[in-house]
Amino acid sequence: MKKSIKILLVFAAILFLGTACSSDDENPMDQSIYYFRFKVDGNQVDYQYQPQTQINLTGGKYYDDVNQLHIIQLSGAENIFQPLQNQVIFRLDHTEDLIAGVNYSNVPISDGTILHTLLFSYMDENGTAYLATNNILGLALWDEVRIRFDQIDSNGLKGVFSGTGKVYDSSGGTNTLIGQVTITEGEFFVPRNNE
Numbered sequence: 001m002k003k004s005i006k007i008l009l010v011f012a013a014i015l016f017l018g019t020a021c022s023s024d025d026e027n028p029m030d031q032s033i034y035y036f037r038f039k040v041d042g043n044q045v046d047y048q049y050q051p052q053t054q055i056n057l058t059g060g061k062y063y064d065d066v067n068q069l070h071i072i073q074l075s076g077a078e079n080i081f082q083p084l085q086n087q088v089i090f091r092l093d094h095t096e097d098l099i100a101g102v103n104y105s106n107v108p109i110s111d112g113t114i115l116h117t118l119l120f121s122y123m124d125e126n127g128t129a130y131l132a133t134n135n136i137l138g139l140a141l142w143d144e145v146r147i148r149f150d151q152i153d154s155n156g157l158k159g160v161f162s163g164t165g166k167v168y169d170s171s172g173g174t175n176t177l178i179g180q181v182t183i184t185e186g187e188f189f190v191p192r193n194n195e
Contacts, residue, residue: 075088143164
């Protein structure tokens with residue numbers, strides 16, 4: 001009896017180890033496919049995904065029950081351990097679901113949808129933050145930023161973006177433009193952090 005129990009336990013252990021080490025483990029996506037790249041005033045910037053040491057590319061899609069807003073947050077960074085440089089952040093809020101195939105913007109555009117809120121930030125290697133958001137009535141500070149998602153699913157958020165980020169000095173009581181960058185050829189594919 002003891003011998004048959006031992007054989008049964010050995011068989012169960014082998015079966016368990018065999019299935020645990022199977023080459024068919026569920027790994028639906030190759031992690032090296034993720035990216036965040038764009039041009040800043042014509043100069044190429046590329047943030048490589050580094051999941052072994054940090055989660056520097058990420059995105060999420062949520063619904064805020066309190067404010068009744070659909071939200072997408074998206075970020076790419078060269079190195080999360082240098083938090084205020086070499087980073088792009090988007091936050092999109094809208095009263096309708098955010099879907100693939102639609103051009104979203106912070107200003108009215110003829111071929112897309114203006115968002116309830118679009119917050120955009122690009123921080124360069126010196127830590128200068130170039131921003132864009134929605135303009136308020138009578139105060140047009142920001143130029144167009146647009147983003148379009150080609151994919152929004154459990155594998156990630158994929159799409160394209162472009163626009164202008166600006167820096168203002170408001171210390172004198174007025175908004176004085178002190179810098180701006182033009183972002184072109186922006187494209188991203190980031191893993192989704194809430195799936």
